Amino acid sequence: MFKYALKLNIRQLSRHKALMGIQVAGLVVGFTTLLLAAYYLSYETGFDKFHKEGDRLYRLLLVEEGDGAVVTSPNLYPALETVLEEEYPQLESVAKVMYSPGGGGILTSFTNDERQVLRDDINAISLAPDFFDIFSLPIRQGDISRLSEPFTAMISSTLAQEIYGHTDVVGKEFTDDDGHSYQIVGVFDPWEKQSHFSFELIKSYESIGARHGVDFHQNSWSWARMKFYIKLAAGVKEEKVSEALKTALSKFNPITSVGDSQYIQIQNVKDIYLYSDFNNNGWLQKANSRLLAVAVVAVIILIVSWVNAINISVALALEKIRAQGIQKTLGLSSTQLFLQRAIGHLFIHTIAVLMALTCFQLLKPWLNELAQIPSSFRFDFSTLSLLLLLWIMGLLMITLSSSMLVSRVSIGNALKDKLSQQVTSAGLVSKGLGTFQLIISLSFLLAVSVVWKQTRHLELTDRGIATDNILVVKGPRAFDYESFSERPDIIKAEWMNIPGVLKVASSYAIPGSHISTYGIRPVGQPEHSNLPIAEHQVDHNFLSLYGHGLLAGRFFSNDYPADDHGVVLTASATRLLFPELPFETVLGRKITSPEEEYQRTIIGIVADYHQLGPGEPYLPTAFVLDSESRGFYSIAYQTQDLSILEASIKSRFNELFKGNVYHSFYLSDYYDQLFARETQAIELLGLLTVVALILSVSGICSVLLLSLQHRLKELSIRKVLGASRTQLYAVVSKTHFWQLVLAVLLIVPVTYWYLSQWLNQYAVRIDISWLDILRPIVFTACLLLLAIYFTISKTLSANPSEVLNKE
Incomplete structure (x- = not known):
């Protein structure tokens, strides 16, 4: 039985190379995507699950x-x-x-x-x-x-x-x-x-x-x-x-x-x-939404591959139905026929899974590098069990879909090729599945459009400070502190003598790093009025080196010894502490920490900037002066030969701070690394989306091709009666046009709502315009019309008389 069924399916595979190729390719893509997504999700959700109790x-x-x-x-x-x-x-x-x-x-x-x-x-x-x-x-x-x-x-x-x-x-x-x-x-x-x-x-x-x-x-x-x-x-x-x-x-x-x-x-x-993003709540946290999106896209891709396989299996079942009617008259039971079909689908699925496993192994190093997953990481048993269950579900779904159609045909009708009801049922199934694929295409295109636009918007958003042409050197840890405190600017002076160095500043934090937050309030107010404000310890040059926009007052200056007890506030910190006062009237007022040990006089107010990137809210910040700060040195430069510049900077560092490890990086690279995980997720989602779009388009084309084969006689008669190609094109397109309209009505509101919620995570975000919604719809419509045009052109090239004689 197994050998006979296998031979039959191999013959069918050779007769329908294109359709079977689409089916196998779709399943390979679906299984490969599922394996990659499961691997990624298994790692991201597996943290700290190994602890006893x-x-x-x-x-x-x-x-x-x-x-x-x-x-x-x-x-x-x-x-x-x-x-x-x-x-x-x-x-x-x-x-x-x-x-x-x-x-x-x-x-x-x-x-x-x-x-x-x-x-x-x-x-x-x-x-x-x-x-x-x-x-x-x-x-x-x-x-x-x-x-x-x-x-x-x-x-x-x-x-x-x-x-x-x-x-x-x-x-x-x-x-x-x-x-x-x-x-x-x-x-x-x-x-x-x-x-x-x-x-x-x-x-x-x-x-x-x-x-x-x-x-x-x-x-x-x-x-x-x-x-x-x-x-x-x-x-x-x-x-x-x-x-x-x-x-x-x-x-x-x-x-x-x-x-x-x-x-x-x-x-x-x-x-x-996964749940330490305390500025967001529930399933809309950035980490959670990233993983949720990957999981949803992967499952949708798998479903799309199943849809393609179901469409093709239904069409091929209709083609073999007369042969199976003959087999029934020769004594084959319905169970045996079902097993015959199941063996065929098992054969196709096994080929697809083996190819998917090969693709997964080839792509895994790329995913490890992209998502920073250790090469030693392996699937756990529960994930493998889930993947096996999904594979069995797909196999059963595809097998049962064709079996349910064939089981409704009597032996007599099968032998006489009276299958109008079954063809109609298959057509309805194909239309429903085609509408589903259009829904997938539209939702993915809309999501990709908005995600790309938001990402681009964040990249182009002015951070409010300079980040280019700045080299950051980590400060020393082991040194003679007494000598350093007497001349804290000695290393800065040495670096300023290097050609190409414009300015040097020191601080305990840099743009892109986290700053400690303290409870701060205006002097004279009770402790319960403390407000969370980040305290940024910097030297005299820091604010000017990073180009902070001065709104009122002045920066720190060596000309004012009292600046050791001064503070420069950002606009958001000023509005928190003095919500009703104009900036100019805030100058000269004092603020204090909870213990009231440190009272500082406000000497300046600067514009808000994105300390942690444009996607995060403005961080209310108080800049305080510490001329001995040495956590980081920021070096603004202008030179063509960075290798010579950095070699000179490193040489002077090693001379002055012997016994320390030299570390440096460019601030623009540091900023990029901060959002590496977001970038990785966007790249992964982008890849999965492209895959889903390809599958959806190939599925639509295969459904269309199968539909035209069943309507070939009708179209040939119309052609003989004088219908032009344009009229035939309109006849075929009408059904798919209404499918597209239905898909738009069903998916656009849902996708719009979800993307709006996703965008709310970002402090700086785009608004979804009607153009953002219209663009995917127009693109999908054009793609659909092109697919219909080329498919019809090939189908109608056949001689109508030959088609009618054959029928």
């Missing part, structure tokens, strides 16, 4: 509200740990950590058997042994209890191998740039799967207090720098803990950054990676 592991969030503003942050007060441990029996374990991601600037010195190794790119975390009551980490050597002692550390096996060439490193020491030495007391294996935070070095939490000689790391209610993780007691519900923790801060009254209301929320560790 992950459903009981949570991170705490601090939420501050006031005057319509809401600020959510994962940073909390160190003193909270004691409160949680003593007053909340619902919590089985509590641990606080301080996380320092690589690139944070901490310079660490290791000494191996051959040389000194300097590193400032290590992900480090400070924690106490109670961390291991929540998270499991494979320990190769050592004793985790030693992490209760100051200046002890554990190192990952990969970092140990990289620095020392082996992992037998317990007892060795390394030194941080603050001069303190740490003893390595253990070696751990890093997590093999993706997590929202990864680390290569563990430092004991007590080192924080020992380093500064204070105990604020344990009892402070103002230093909100710690991240808290909790493990719920067995059987405790998340909702009850969340409600109970809302009052945890009430009797301690920590100083707030916003208004006078703050409380704690909890967030499951499995949600942290």
